[in-house]
Amino acid sequence: MVAIRTMQPSIPERRSAVPVADKPSMRRRRTLPRSVHGYLFLLPWLLGFFGLTFGPTLASLYLSMTNYDLLSDPQWIGMENYVRIATADPKFVTSMKVTFFYVALSVPLKLGFALGVAMLLNKGIRGLPFYRAMFYLPSLLGASVAIAVLWRQIFGADGLVNAVAMALFGIQGPAWISDPDTALYTLVFLSVWQFGSPMIIFLAGLRQIPQDVYEAASLDGASKARQFWKITLPLLTPVIFFNGIVQTIDAFKAFTPAFIISEGTGGPIDSTLFYTLYLYQEAFAYFRMGYAAALAWILVVIIAIFTAVSFMTSRYWVHYDD
Amino acid sequence: MTDAVSSHVEHADEAPVGETRSKARSLTYHVILCAASIVMLYPLLWMLASSFRPENEIFGNPSIWPSVFSLDAYVRGWNGLQVSFGTFYWNSLVIAVLSVIGNVMACSLAAFAFARLHFWGRNFWFALMLGTLMLPYHVTLIPQYILFLNLDWVNTILPLVVPKFLASDAFFIFLLVQFFRGIPRELDEAAMMDGCGPWRIYWKVILPLSVPALATAAVFTFIWTWDDFFAPLVYLNDISNYTVQLGLRGFVDSTGKSDWGALFAMSVLALLPIFIFFLLFQKLLIQGIATTGMKR
Numbered sequence: 001m002v003a004i005r006t007m008q009p010s011i012p013e014r015r016s017a018v019p020v021a022d023k024p025s026m027r028r029r030r031t032l033p034r035s036v037h038g039y040l041f042l043l044p045w046l047l048g049f050f051g052l053t054f055g056p057t058l059a060s061l062y063l064s065m066t067n068y069d070l071l072s073d074p075q076w077i078g079m080e081n082y083v084r085i086a087t088a089d090p091k092f093v094t095s096m097k098v099t100f101f102y103v104a105l106s107v108p109l110k111l112g113f114a115l116g117v118a119m120l121l122n123k124g125i126r127g128l129p130f131y132r133a134m135f136y137l138p139s140l141l142g143a144s145v146a147i148a149v150l151w152r153q154i155f156g157a158d159g160l161v162n163a164v165a166m167a168l169f170g171i172q173g174p175a176w177i178s179d180p181d182t183a184l185y186t187l188v189f190l191s192v193w194q195f196g197s198p199m200i201i202f203l204a205g206l207r208q209i210p211q212d213v214y215e216a217a218s219l220d221g222a223s224k225a226r227q228f229w230k231i232t233l234p235l236l237t238p239v240i241f242f243n244g245i246v247q248t249i250d251a252f253k254a255f256t257p258a259f260i261i262s263e264g265t266g267g268p269i270d271s272t273l274f275y276t277l278y279l280y281q282e283a284f285a286y287f288r289m290g291y292a293a294a295l296a297w298i299l300v301v302i303i304a305i306f307t308a309v310s311f312m313t314s315r316y317w318v319h320y321d322d
Numbered sequence: 323m324t325d326a327v328s329s330h331v332e333h334a335d336e337a338p339v340g341e342t343r344s345k346a347r348s349l350t351y352h353v354i355l356c357a358a359s360i361v362m363l364y365p366l367l368w369m370l371a372s373s374f375r376p377e378n379e380i381f382g383n384p385s386i387w388p389s390v391f392s393l394d395a396y397v398r399g400w401n402g403l404q405v406s407f408g409t410f411y412w413n414s415l416v417i418a419v420l421s422v423i424g425n426v427m428a429c430s431l432a433a434f435a436f437a438r439l440h441f442w443g444r445n446f447w448f449a450l451m452l453g454t455l456m457l458p459y460h461v462t463l464i465p466q467y468i469l470f471l472n473l474d475w476v477n478t479i480l481p482l483v484v485p486k487f488l489a490s491d492a493f494f495i496f497l498l499v500q501f502f503r504g505i506p507r508e509l510d511e512a513a514m515m516d517g518c519g520p521w522r523i524y525w526k527v528i529l530p531l532s533v534p535a536l537a538t539a540a541v542f543t544f545i546w547t548w549d550d551f552f553a554p555l556v557y558l559n560d561i562s563n564y565t566v567q568l569g570l571r572g573f574v575d576s577t578g579k580s581d582w583g584a585l586f587a588m589s590v591l592a593l594l595p596i597f598i599f600f601l602l603f604q605k606l607l608i609q610g611i612a613t614t615g616m617k618r
Contacts, residue, residue, distance in 0.1 A: 037520045038441025045432035045451070045495065048488025053454050056465035063464060070471070117358070125351050133604055134359040140600055140607070141366070144549050145567045146589035149574055150369050153582060160368060164384045193362070197611050204612040253458060256551045260571060279460060284556060289464050296460040303458060 064294035069287045081294035092295070094270045095278040098184060102274065103251040106191040111243055114195040118202035119232070132200065139196030147190070148260035152177055155186040177261060180271035187272060190257050198243040205239035206232070237318040245310055249303055255280070275299060373586040380582050396591075399584035403572055405561050407588060410569035414548055417479050417565060421547040422540045424486030425494055429539060430532070432489050433498035434524045438510060448499075454492045467556060481557045482550075486543070494539045497614050501535035502528055538610040541603045545596050566592045 039046070064081055066074035085092050117135060121128055141147055154160040157175035165171045176182045209232065217227050233240075255276040258266065266273030266281070279299070283292035367386040373395050374388045400407045435441070436448050470481040489495055505528060513523050529536070551567045558564060564572065570592050573585055600607065 035441040038435050038439040038444065041431045041435035041439060041520070041524070042447065043431075044428040044487060045489040045492075046447075048428070048485060048490050049450065049454065051469075052466060052485055052488060052490055053457065053462055056462035056469070057457070059465035059468075060461050070468070120351060120355060123348075123351055125348055125355070127352075131355050131359060132608065133600075135362060136608060136611075137600060138362055138366070140545065141593055141596055144593060144596070145551050145570045146592045149570060149585060149589050150365060152574075153586075154365055158381050160365065160384060163381070167384055200608055200611045249458075253460075259551070259555075260574065263575065276460065280552075280556075283464055283467075289468070293461075293464050296458070296463065300458055300461050303456075307456065 060293045060296060063290050064297050066290040068289040070289060071287075074290065077290075081291050082298075084291075085294060085298065091270065091273065091278060095266070095273045095275045098266075098271065098273050099252060099275040102184060102188060102191075102254065103248055106188045107244065107247050107251050109188070109192045110195045110247060111198055111240070113192055114198035114243070115202050115236075115240075117195065118199045118206055121199075121203055122206045132203065135199055136196035139194040139199075142190065142194035143256060145256060145260055148257045151186060151190050151257065152261050155182075178268055180267075180269040183261070183268055183271045187254075187257050187261065191251065191254070198247060201243055202236070202239055205236050209235050234319050238320060241310070241314055241318045245307060248306060252299065252303055252306075369586050370590055373583065373590045375583065377581065377583045380586075395581075395583035395587040398581065399573070399588040399591075402581070402584050402588070403561065403569060403576065405564070405569075407566070407569055407591065409562060410564050410566045411591075413479070413563060414565040414567070417482050417554075418544050418547040420479070420483045421486045422543045424483060425489070425491055425543045426536055426540055428487050428489035429491065429494040430498055430529065430536065431524070432495045433502055434520075434528055436495070437499045437502035438523070438528070439520060451492050451495060455496065463556070470557065476557055477559050477563060479558075479563070482547075482553050491543070494543070497539060497610075498532065498535055500614070501532055505531050534606070537603070538606055541599060541606055542610060545599055548595055 063074060065076060065078055067077050068074040121131055121135075125131075138147075152159075155176035156162075157178065159176075161176065162173035165173045174182060176186050213231055213235075214227055217231060222230065253276055254274055258272045258274045258277050259280075262268070262272045262277075264277075264281075264285075266277050275295075276299075279292050279295045282288045282295060364386070368384070371386045371388045372380045372383075374391050374393070375383070376390060376392060376394065379389070432451070436444065436451070466481070467476075470476055473480075475481050475484075509527050509531070510523050513527050518526065549567070550565075551571070554565045554568050555571075558568060561569075561572065570585075570588055573588060
């Protein structure tokens, strides 16, 4: 703003000073290099796009059809990696099961909590900014190594959860983290604990719903439950759709908590072997770069199929105003 | 935002249902929300309290008030590995600050091109840029690693920082494009009349008017880089190059089961910068999420 205001008074002086004959040439000089300017501004991104995204994507496709251990040259083996993944890799199957279980359980729970708390906060209570900030904090901190460390203690055999259970009910709880039956649930719990950011998005969505729709509905005798199913939920479907896609893709890519809790192994007995953790092990523990590239492409295809199906089905259940 | 809240509050007060009933209901909400907040934050407060406790009092003690206040765990933790946490802090800070500078510069340049300049192929590149948002980083991870290995960049901060100067976080380009589009074009045109070229319009008109969006990008970049575990794990091997997150992980592996106090103390310190950012820029963070739908 300041810059413009100081600039404007100089316009008349300048105009009178510049000879009229100069104008067309100036204009041509300005329009001609415009395309060049565009590409100059775009240069860093273009370098990054070709050097770090497009090139590596092609390279990764090629590597996925090779045997490559970083030491000797890549060795072309065609579709062999993919065939082995599909037919003879029990760890792939395990990591798929773990990941899909994690996604299928954590995303709906997280979104459910997010929506529930957002609706409570949308009742027009005082101190909304305070509560909103409190619920958002875990979401901001949750991806840290420090929180994963904390989780390891909390759900350990003599951790906080069992200490609270002992103090309140006198029950000795199990060793959640080291039991293969419960380890994954602690990670689901960690994810649900971070419902803050989808909650903020839901809250913004709820604000968009005009109040008079509810007034009309309650005049017509619609109960609160009916108002939720017939007004809130349908009008919120675009936000649910958005949150669902973002959180699902994010859950597919989860890595840090499983890595820290299992000390990088995916244990106990592969019960927390997230797909990304398996990929990391193949690439950076065993240096099977070709195989890991093939695993990465399978993840891309899964995410692409999920996104495409979501978009295709969205016109049957997502309501847009226009 | 606050207007909406206050109008809601007034609305609830004016409700003809009767004041006592609406007061009772609002009290119920407050009780539920307070209880939920306490449950949510309890693990964090407990960790904070435990970091001040002597080791033998941590286990089996669910209280969040330390009976003794001792800084022993911090001293033990700070020098718990052969390299002090001070080094890790410095490394993390350098990476985060350079990432912020790189991201803000490169992303705002690209965003200005997309939002304001007319050039051949603009829509094509814009669509490609949006496409990269969808691509999981796992695909490019391995070739990028091989590339950086061949450049001899592994075990330096370059693989973590240089991509930011090449606008690799396309999300922020998108955020800034949206913001730039909201700035009235008349301002550019006025500046152009005045003889400003695109560079001066970018620098003197668009950037000064975009401080909120640039600040949002800067704050999120700082927090995400500070928190990042995966990229440092892949690229930094030498303990003297470790970030705080890697140092913490090294700590888990070496003393994790024996010295929880020190581990908690360092965890608290690792979270501290993010918490400070949360206190300072809470509104910016929450608005950033509400308007752009960032994932955290």
